[in-house]
Amino acid sequence: MKIAAIQMTSGDDIDANIAALEPLIAAAAAKGAQLVATPENTFYMRREGTATMADVAMENHAGVAYAKAAAKQYKIWLLIGSIRALEASNNKPFNRSILISPTGEIVALYDKIHLFDVTLPSGQEYRESSQAMAGDKAVSVVAGAAKLGMSICYDVRFPALYQVLSRAGATLLAVPSAFTRPTGAAHWHILLKARAIENACYVVAPAQCGTHPGARETYGHSLIIDPWGEVIAEASSDSPEVIVAEFDAERVEAVRAQIPVLAHRRPIA
Numbered sequence: 001m002k003i004a005a006i007q008m009t010s011g012d013d014i015d016a017n018i019a020a021l022e023p024l025i026a027a028a029a030a031k032g033a034q035l036v037a038t039p040e041n042t043f044y045m046r047r048e049g050t051a052t053m054a055d056v057a058m059e060n061h062a063g064v065a066y067a068k069a070a071a072k073q074y075k076i077w078l079l080i081g082s083i084r085a086l087e088a089s090n091n092k093p094f095n096r097s098i099l100i101s102p103t104g105e106i107v108a109l110y111d112k113i114h115l116f117d118v119t120l121p122s123g124q125e126y127r128e129s130s131q132a133m134a135g136d137k138a139v140s141v142v143a144g145a146a147k148l149g150m151s152i153c154y155d156v157r158f159p160a161l162y163q164v165l166s167r168a169g170a171t172l173l174a175v176p177s178a179f180t181r182p183t184g185a186a187h188w189h190i191l192l193k194a195r196a197i198e199n200a201c202y203v204v205a206p207a208q209c210g211t212h213p214g215a216r217e218t219y220g221h222s223l224i225i226d227p228w229g230e231v232i233a234e235a236s237s238d239s240p241e242v243i244v245a246e247f248d249a250e251r252v253e254a255v256r257a258q259i260p261v262l263a264h265r266r267p268i269a
Contacts, residue, residue, distance in 0.1 A: 004033035010045035072104030081176025110150035111135025184219025
């Protein structure tokens with residue numbers, strides 16, 4: 001199965017982001033991708049706290065409606081890295097990843113568990129918890145030839161989540177992201193390769209890149225990594241693009257047989 005990661009420079013205009021995404025999905029499908037993943041904040045990207053955010057109920061979200069139609073049109077599994085999904089029972093939205101089947105149906109939702117709250121040495125602050133609710137459930141689901149383990153961005157720093165996903169049978173881990181440039185340069189490749197190696201899984205990590213409204217800068221370098229930790233596709237640092245690589249379930253089994261870390265895990269008090 002071919003998988004694709006779409007790299008974007010999303011802004012604060014949902015319609016403009018949909019228009020930017022359309023040719024990228026078409027390009028991924030033209031390259032034979034059967035599963036296509038987009039970055040965190042696909043349809044709305046602005047530094048938290050600089051303006052009112054685009055909080056929309058899923059059933060009214062133009063981006064979700066477009067994604068369902070695109071998945072059906074191209075007959076692909078389409079993972080929308082995340083949207084800000086508002087529910088009537090909450091004052092804040094979830095940062096939610098959405099998996100859509102080739103028939104255009106939503107088959108899985110994952111709400112980001114670990115929210116990014118930090119003050120950088122420069123004084124720049126990110127307070128995701130002030131803008132979003134945290135999820136509390138790990139989600140894995142069959143998507144074509146893979147069992148997909150879902151996560152979002154900052155989750156990648158918490159390996160216990162991925163151990164839960166691999167124990168549940170995940171063979172492909174999705175990490176749609178909007179990494180800042182400083183943390184991306186320091187940790188992006190290392191963290192993603194570690195999650196692939198320690199779980200003997202493929203990793204698909206579509207990323208935001210470039211400069212966004214509110215002067216937020218993201219790292220780019222979307223990646224697809226194999227279960228041995230080898231980078232098999234990588235995007236540039238600052239340009240929207242599509243990368244494609246082959247997912248091979250037999251490769252997962254071969255690596256797990258060679259170094260059976262999943263079978264050797266032991267509970268630790």
